[in-house]
Amino acid sequence: MKLHTLATFISLGLGVSATGIHDAISPHAKRATSILFNPPGFPPLPSPGEAQTKSAAAGLNLNDIQGDILIGMRKPVELFFFFGISNTAAFKSKLKREILPLVTSTLQILNNDTAAASTLVNIAFSHTGLVALNVTGDANNLNDPPFAAGQVNDVKNLSDPGTTNWVPQFVGTNIHGVILFGSDTEDSINSTLASLQSKLGNSISEIYSLRGAMRPPPNMGHEHFGFLDGISNPTINGFQGPKPGQAVVPAGEIIVGQHGDNVTRPAWAKDGSFLVFRQLKQLVPEFNKFLADNPIVEPGLTQEQGSDLLGARMVGRWKSGAPVVLSPMFDDPALGADDNRNNNFTFAEPGQSQSNLTDQSKCPLSAHIRKTRPRADLGLPENSTSFHHIVRAGIPYGPEVTPDETSSNTTEIERGLAFVAYQSNIMNGFQFLQEFWANNQKFIQRGVGFDPIIGAAGGAERPVNGLDPTGPVRNFTLSTDFVVSRGGEYFFAPSLSAIAHTLSV
Ligand code: HEM
Ligand SMILES: *[C@@H]1O[C@H](CO)[C@@H](O)[C@H](O)[C@H]1NC(C)=O
Numbered sequence: 001m002k003l004h005t006l007a008t009f010i011s012l013g014l015g016v017s018a019t020g021i022h023d024a025i026s027p028h029a030k031r032a033t034s035i036l037f038n039p040p041g042f043p044p045l046p047s048p049g050e051a052q053t054k055s056a057a058a059g060l061n062l063n064d065i066q067g068d069i070l071i072g073m074r075k076p077v078e079l080f081f082f083f084g085i086s087n088t089a090a091f092k093s094k095l096k097r098e099i100l101p102l103v104t105s106t107l108q109i110l111n112n113d114t115a116a117a118s119t120l121v122n123i124a125f126s127h128t129g130l131v132a133l134n135v136t137g138d139a140n141n142l143n144d145p146p147f148a149a150g151q152v153n154d155v156k157n158l159s160d161p162g163t164t165n166w167v168p169q170f171v172g173t174n175i176h177g178v179i180l181f182g183s184d185t186e187d188s189i190n191s192t193l194a195s196l197q198s199k200l201g202n203s204i205s206e207i208y209s210l211r212g213a214m215r216p217p218p219n220m221g222h223e224h225f226g227f228l229d230g231i232s233n234p235t236i237n238g239f240q241g242p243k244p245g246q247a248v249v250p251a252g253e254i255i256v257g258q259h260g261d262n263v264t265r266p267a268w269a270k271d272g273s274f275l276v277f278r279q280l281k282q283l284v285p286e287f288n289k290f291l292a293d294n295p296i297v298e299p300g301l302t303q304e305q306g307s308d309l310l311g312a313r314m315v316g317r318w319k320s321g322a323p324v325v326l327s328p329m330f331d332d333p334a335l336g337a338d339d340n341r342n343n344n345f346t347f348a349e350p351g352q353s354q355s356n357l358t359d360q361s362k363c364p365l366s367a368h369i370r371k372t373r374p375r376a377d378l379g380l381p382e383n384s385t386s387f388h389h390i391v392r393a394g395i396p397y398g399p400e401v402t403p404d405e406t407s408s409n410t411t412e413i414e415r416g417l418a419f420v421a422y423q424s425n426i427m428n429g430f431q432f433l434q435e436f437w438a439n440n441q442k443f444i445q446r447g448v449g450f451d452p453i454i455g456a457a458g459g460a461e462r463p464v465n466g467l468d469p470t471g472p473v474r475n476f477t478l479s480t481d482f483v484v485s486r487g488g489e490y491f492f493a494p495s496l497s498a499i500a501h502t503l504s505v
């Protein structure tokens, strides 16, 4: 079973005996390894001690911020459990007595040596969920229009082609919340879920669930198109690193009520974060066929290398994670795996003026990572609030491509990315990136076209320019969306103290 292989890989590859900051013996099994996956190329997480010192200095309470928000794409296995609240009073009491004790804080997830660290449990509520929790009046107004509307009412702004491709349970606003279970084994998720469900009884009902898992070796940490995913996440002041080129943003860009978040909101929302969930289906054989059919023709490149180059330019990174800016013709796995170098770049050529960004010889303006984080392209400091950062925390779902699908060039079994993004403001975060950068053909300058990975045109074909480094002589019009939105919902992941003192009373 592939998940056992995964667990073995982690303990063999990364096993170190625990030197936790708490010396007390936990009554539960004590872990010597983290449940999290830390592939080469990802910026390392801080040790609990380091995180505690730095966050205290920055005024952050990592005991109160839910554990999934700042750690990124590192759960080997995850379950998203979407539910409706059936009985408010019963659920509130269960929320306090059964769920809250399991909710894993940031400090707990960094610390291997705690019982809570065998399965990360986090919870978030939709707007209709807050209403179902009887959070009304001013307390209900989180001042975030997309959140208040629900994702089903954001289809137009996001340019999804309607909701016909959506998972039916996401069409509507019946989902009140989501419980996230993350671990290194499916077993531990299953047992945590089973035990919680027996305690919650019929205070809630399951509406939908989605299981995600890292891909099996050698593709662990890679999304289904094949690219290492999770390298570049911003860090907030007082948490992590930073590594060279990693964006350091004011905490308030991700965490509500912190420095940099100046939106007026009820006091209970402090230290929470908006969680955007999207089930993004990926048409992998179709994507591979497009690359095979359109290789970039350059002296010294085989046809296969030309296809790989086209894929790398669509993303802005090679499959190993190496940025095309630093390695424009061929993949460089050592660079992809080196967290001191794989983020240390901008898209501007040395000496190039900010007003001359027409050079796409190394990286197209439309490339996914350039559209979603233009770095120096806008001529503003990276930590400026106009930079629209999110923390990505998703995971692949669905099986590997089958031989049948490969030979027919056609997806038969659904697979994709269970996309999760955290931010203090959905309008400035996920919605902005999708609507005003990925889907905007005039991003930075005219004629750039769509982000070829996630750009959406409401189902219409998508012009994408700049992909061919030999010059703008060859423009593409993509008639297939390689990423198909299956919908999702907007949630708010509250602080642990908000669960204790506001949401469960
Ligand atoms: C199935 C859909 C998607 C795929 C396959 C995908 C894939 C990737 C890959 C391979 C990277 C480069 C590795 C890294 O920097 O971690 C990346 C980066 C990124 N993606 Fe996506 N992505 C998807 C959806 C999205 C969506 C919906 C958004 C937001 C609207 C998004 C925003 C970002 C951001 C902000 C980065 C980091 C850019 C940087 O900091 O340099 N992605 N994605
Ligand atoms: C947690 O586990 C990781 C590897 O699994 C290890 O590198 C780290 O030192 C451990 N941390 C603690 C506090 O034990």
Ligand SMILES: *[C@@H]1O[C@H](CO)[C@@H](O)[C@H](O)[C@H]1NC(C)=O
Pocket (backbone or CB within 6 Å): 088, 089, 134
């Ligand atoms: C909802 O809140 C109102 C006013 O605070 C209170 O009177 C009512 O009992 C609450 N209902 C439930 C089900 O908790």
Ligand SMILES: *[C@@H]1O[C@H](CO)[C@@H](O)[C@H](O)[C@H]1NC(C)=O
Pocket (backbone or CB within 6 Å): 145, 146, 149, 150, 153, 154, 157
């Ligand atoms: C969609 O965009 C319009 C125009 O900017 C805005 O008024 C509306 O609130 C947005 N809808 C959602 C659900 O965010």
Ligand SMILES: *[C@@H]1O[C@H](CO)[C@@H](O)[C@H](O)[C@H]1NC(C)=O
Pocket (backbone or CB within 6 Å): 186, 187, 190
């Ligand atoms: C976990 O539960 C799911 C759904 O019931 C099941 O398909 C899967 O086999 C279980 N995994 C393990 C390791 O027992």
Ligand SMILES: *[C@@H]1O[C@H](CO)[C@@H](O)[C@H](O)[C@H]1NC(C)=O
Pocket (backbone or CB within 6 Å): 262, 263, 385
């Ligand atoms: C919030 O901060 C941004 C950036 O500093 C600023 O442009 C904006 O006017 C501020 N909004 C309010 C309501 O203070």
Ligand SMILES: *[C@@H]1O[C@H](CO)[C@@H](O)[C@H](O)[C@H]1NC(C)=O
Pocket (backbone or CB within 6 Å): 244, 340, 341, 344, 345
């Ligand atoms: C990062 O890039 C800069 C400029 O290109 C270079 O001077 C510096 O040495 C690089 N840092 C690392 C750690 O490679």
Ligand SMILES: *[C@@H]1O[C@H](CO)[C@@H](O)[C@H](O)[C@H]1NC(C)=O
Pocket (backbone or CB within 6 Å): 353, 356, 357, 358, 359
């Ligand atoms: C702008 O960049 C292009 C491509 O690198 C270059 O050919 C051109 O000379 C530059 N123009 C200016 C004004 O710097």
Ligand SMILES: *[C@@H]1O[C@H](CO)[C@@H](O)[C@H](O)[C@H]1NC(C)=O
Pocket (backbone or CB within 6 Å): 249, 250, 381, 383, 384
């Ligand atoms: C942004 O970064 C600059 C330079 O690193 C620093 O001086 C400034 O204080 C930062 N601003 C914020 C809002 O963090």
Ligand SMILES: *[C@@H]1O[C@H](CO)[C@@H](O)[C@H](O)[C@H]1NC(C)=O
Pocket (backbone or CB within 6 Å): 289, 292, 293, 407, 408, 409
């Ligand atoms: C799949 O696509 C490849 C590349 O275009 C092509 O050579 C092959 O004939 C296609 N297979 C089928 C069954 O269409």
Ligand SMILES: *[C@@H]1O[C@H](CO)[C@@H](O)[C@H](O)[C@H]1NC(C)=O
Pocket (backbone or CB within 6 Å): 446, 447, 448, 465, 472, 473, 474, 475
């Ligand atoms: C490709 O698109 C760019 C931007 O719209 C345009 O300047 C260029 O002329 C186009 N090239 C061709 C060959 O149509």
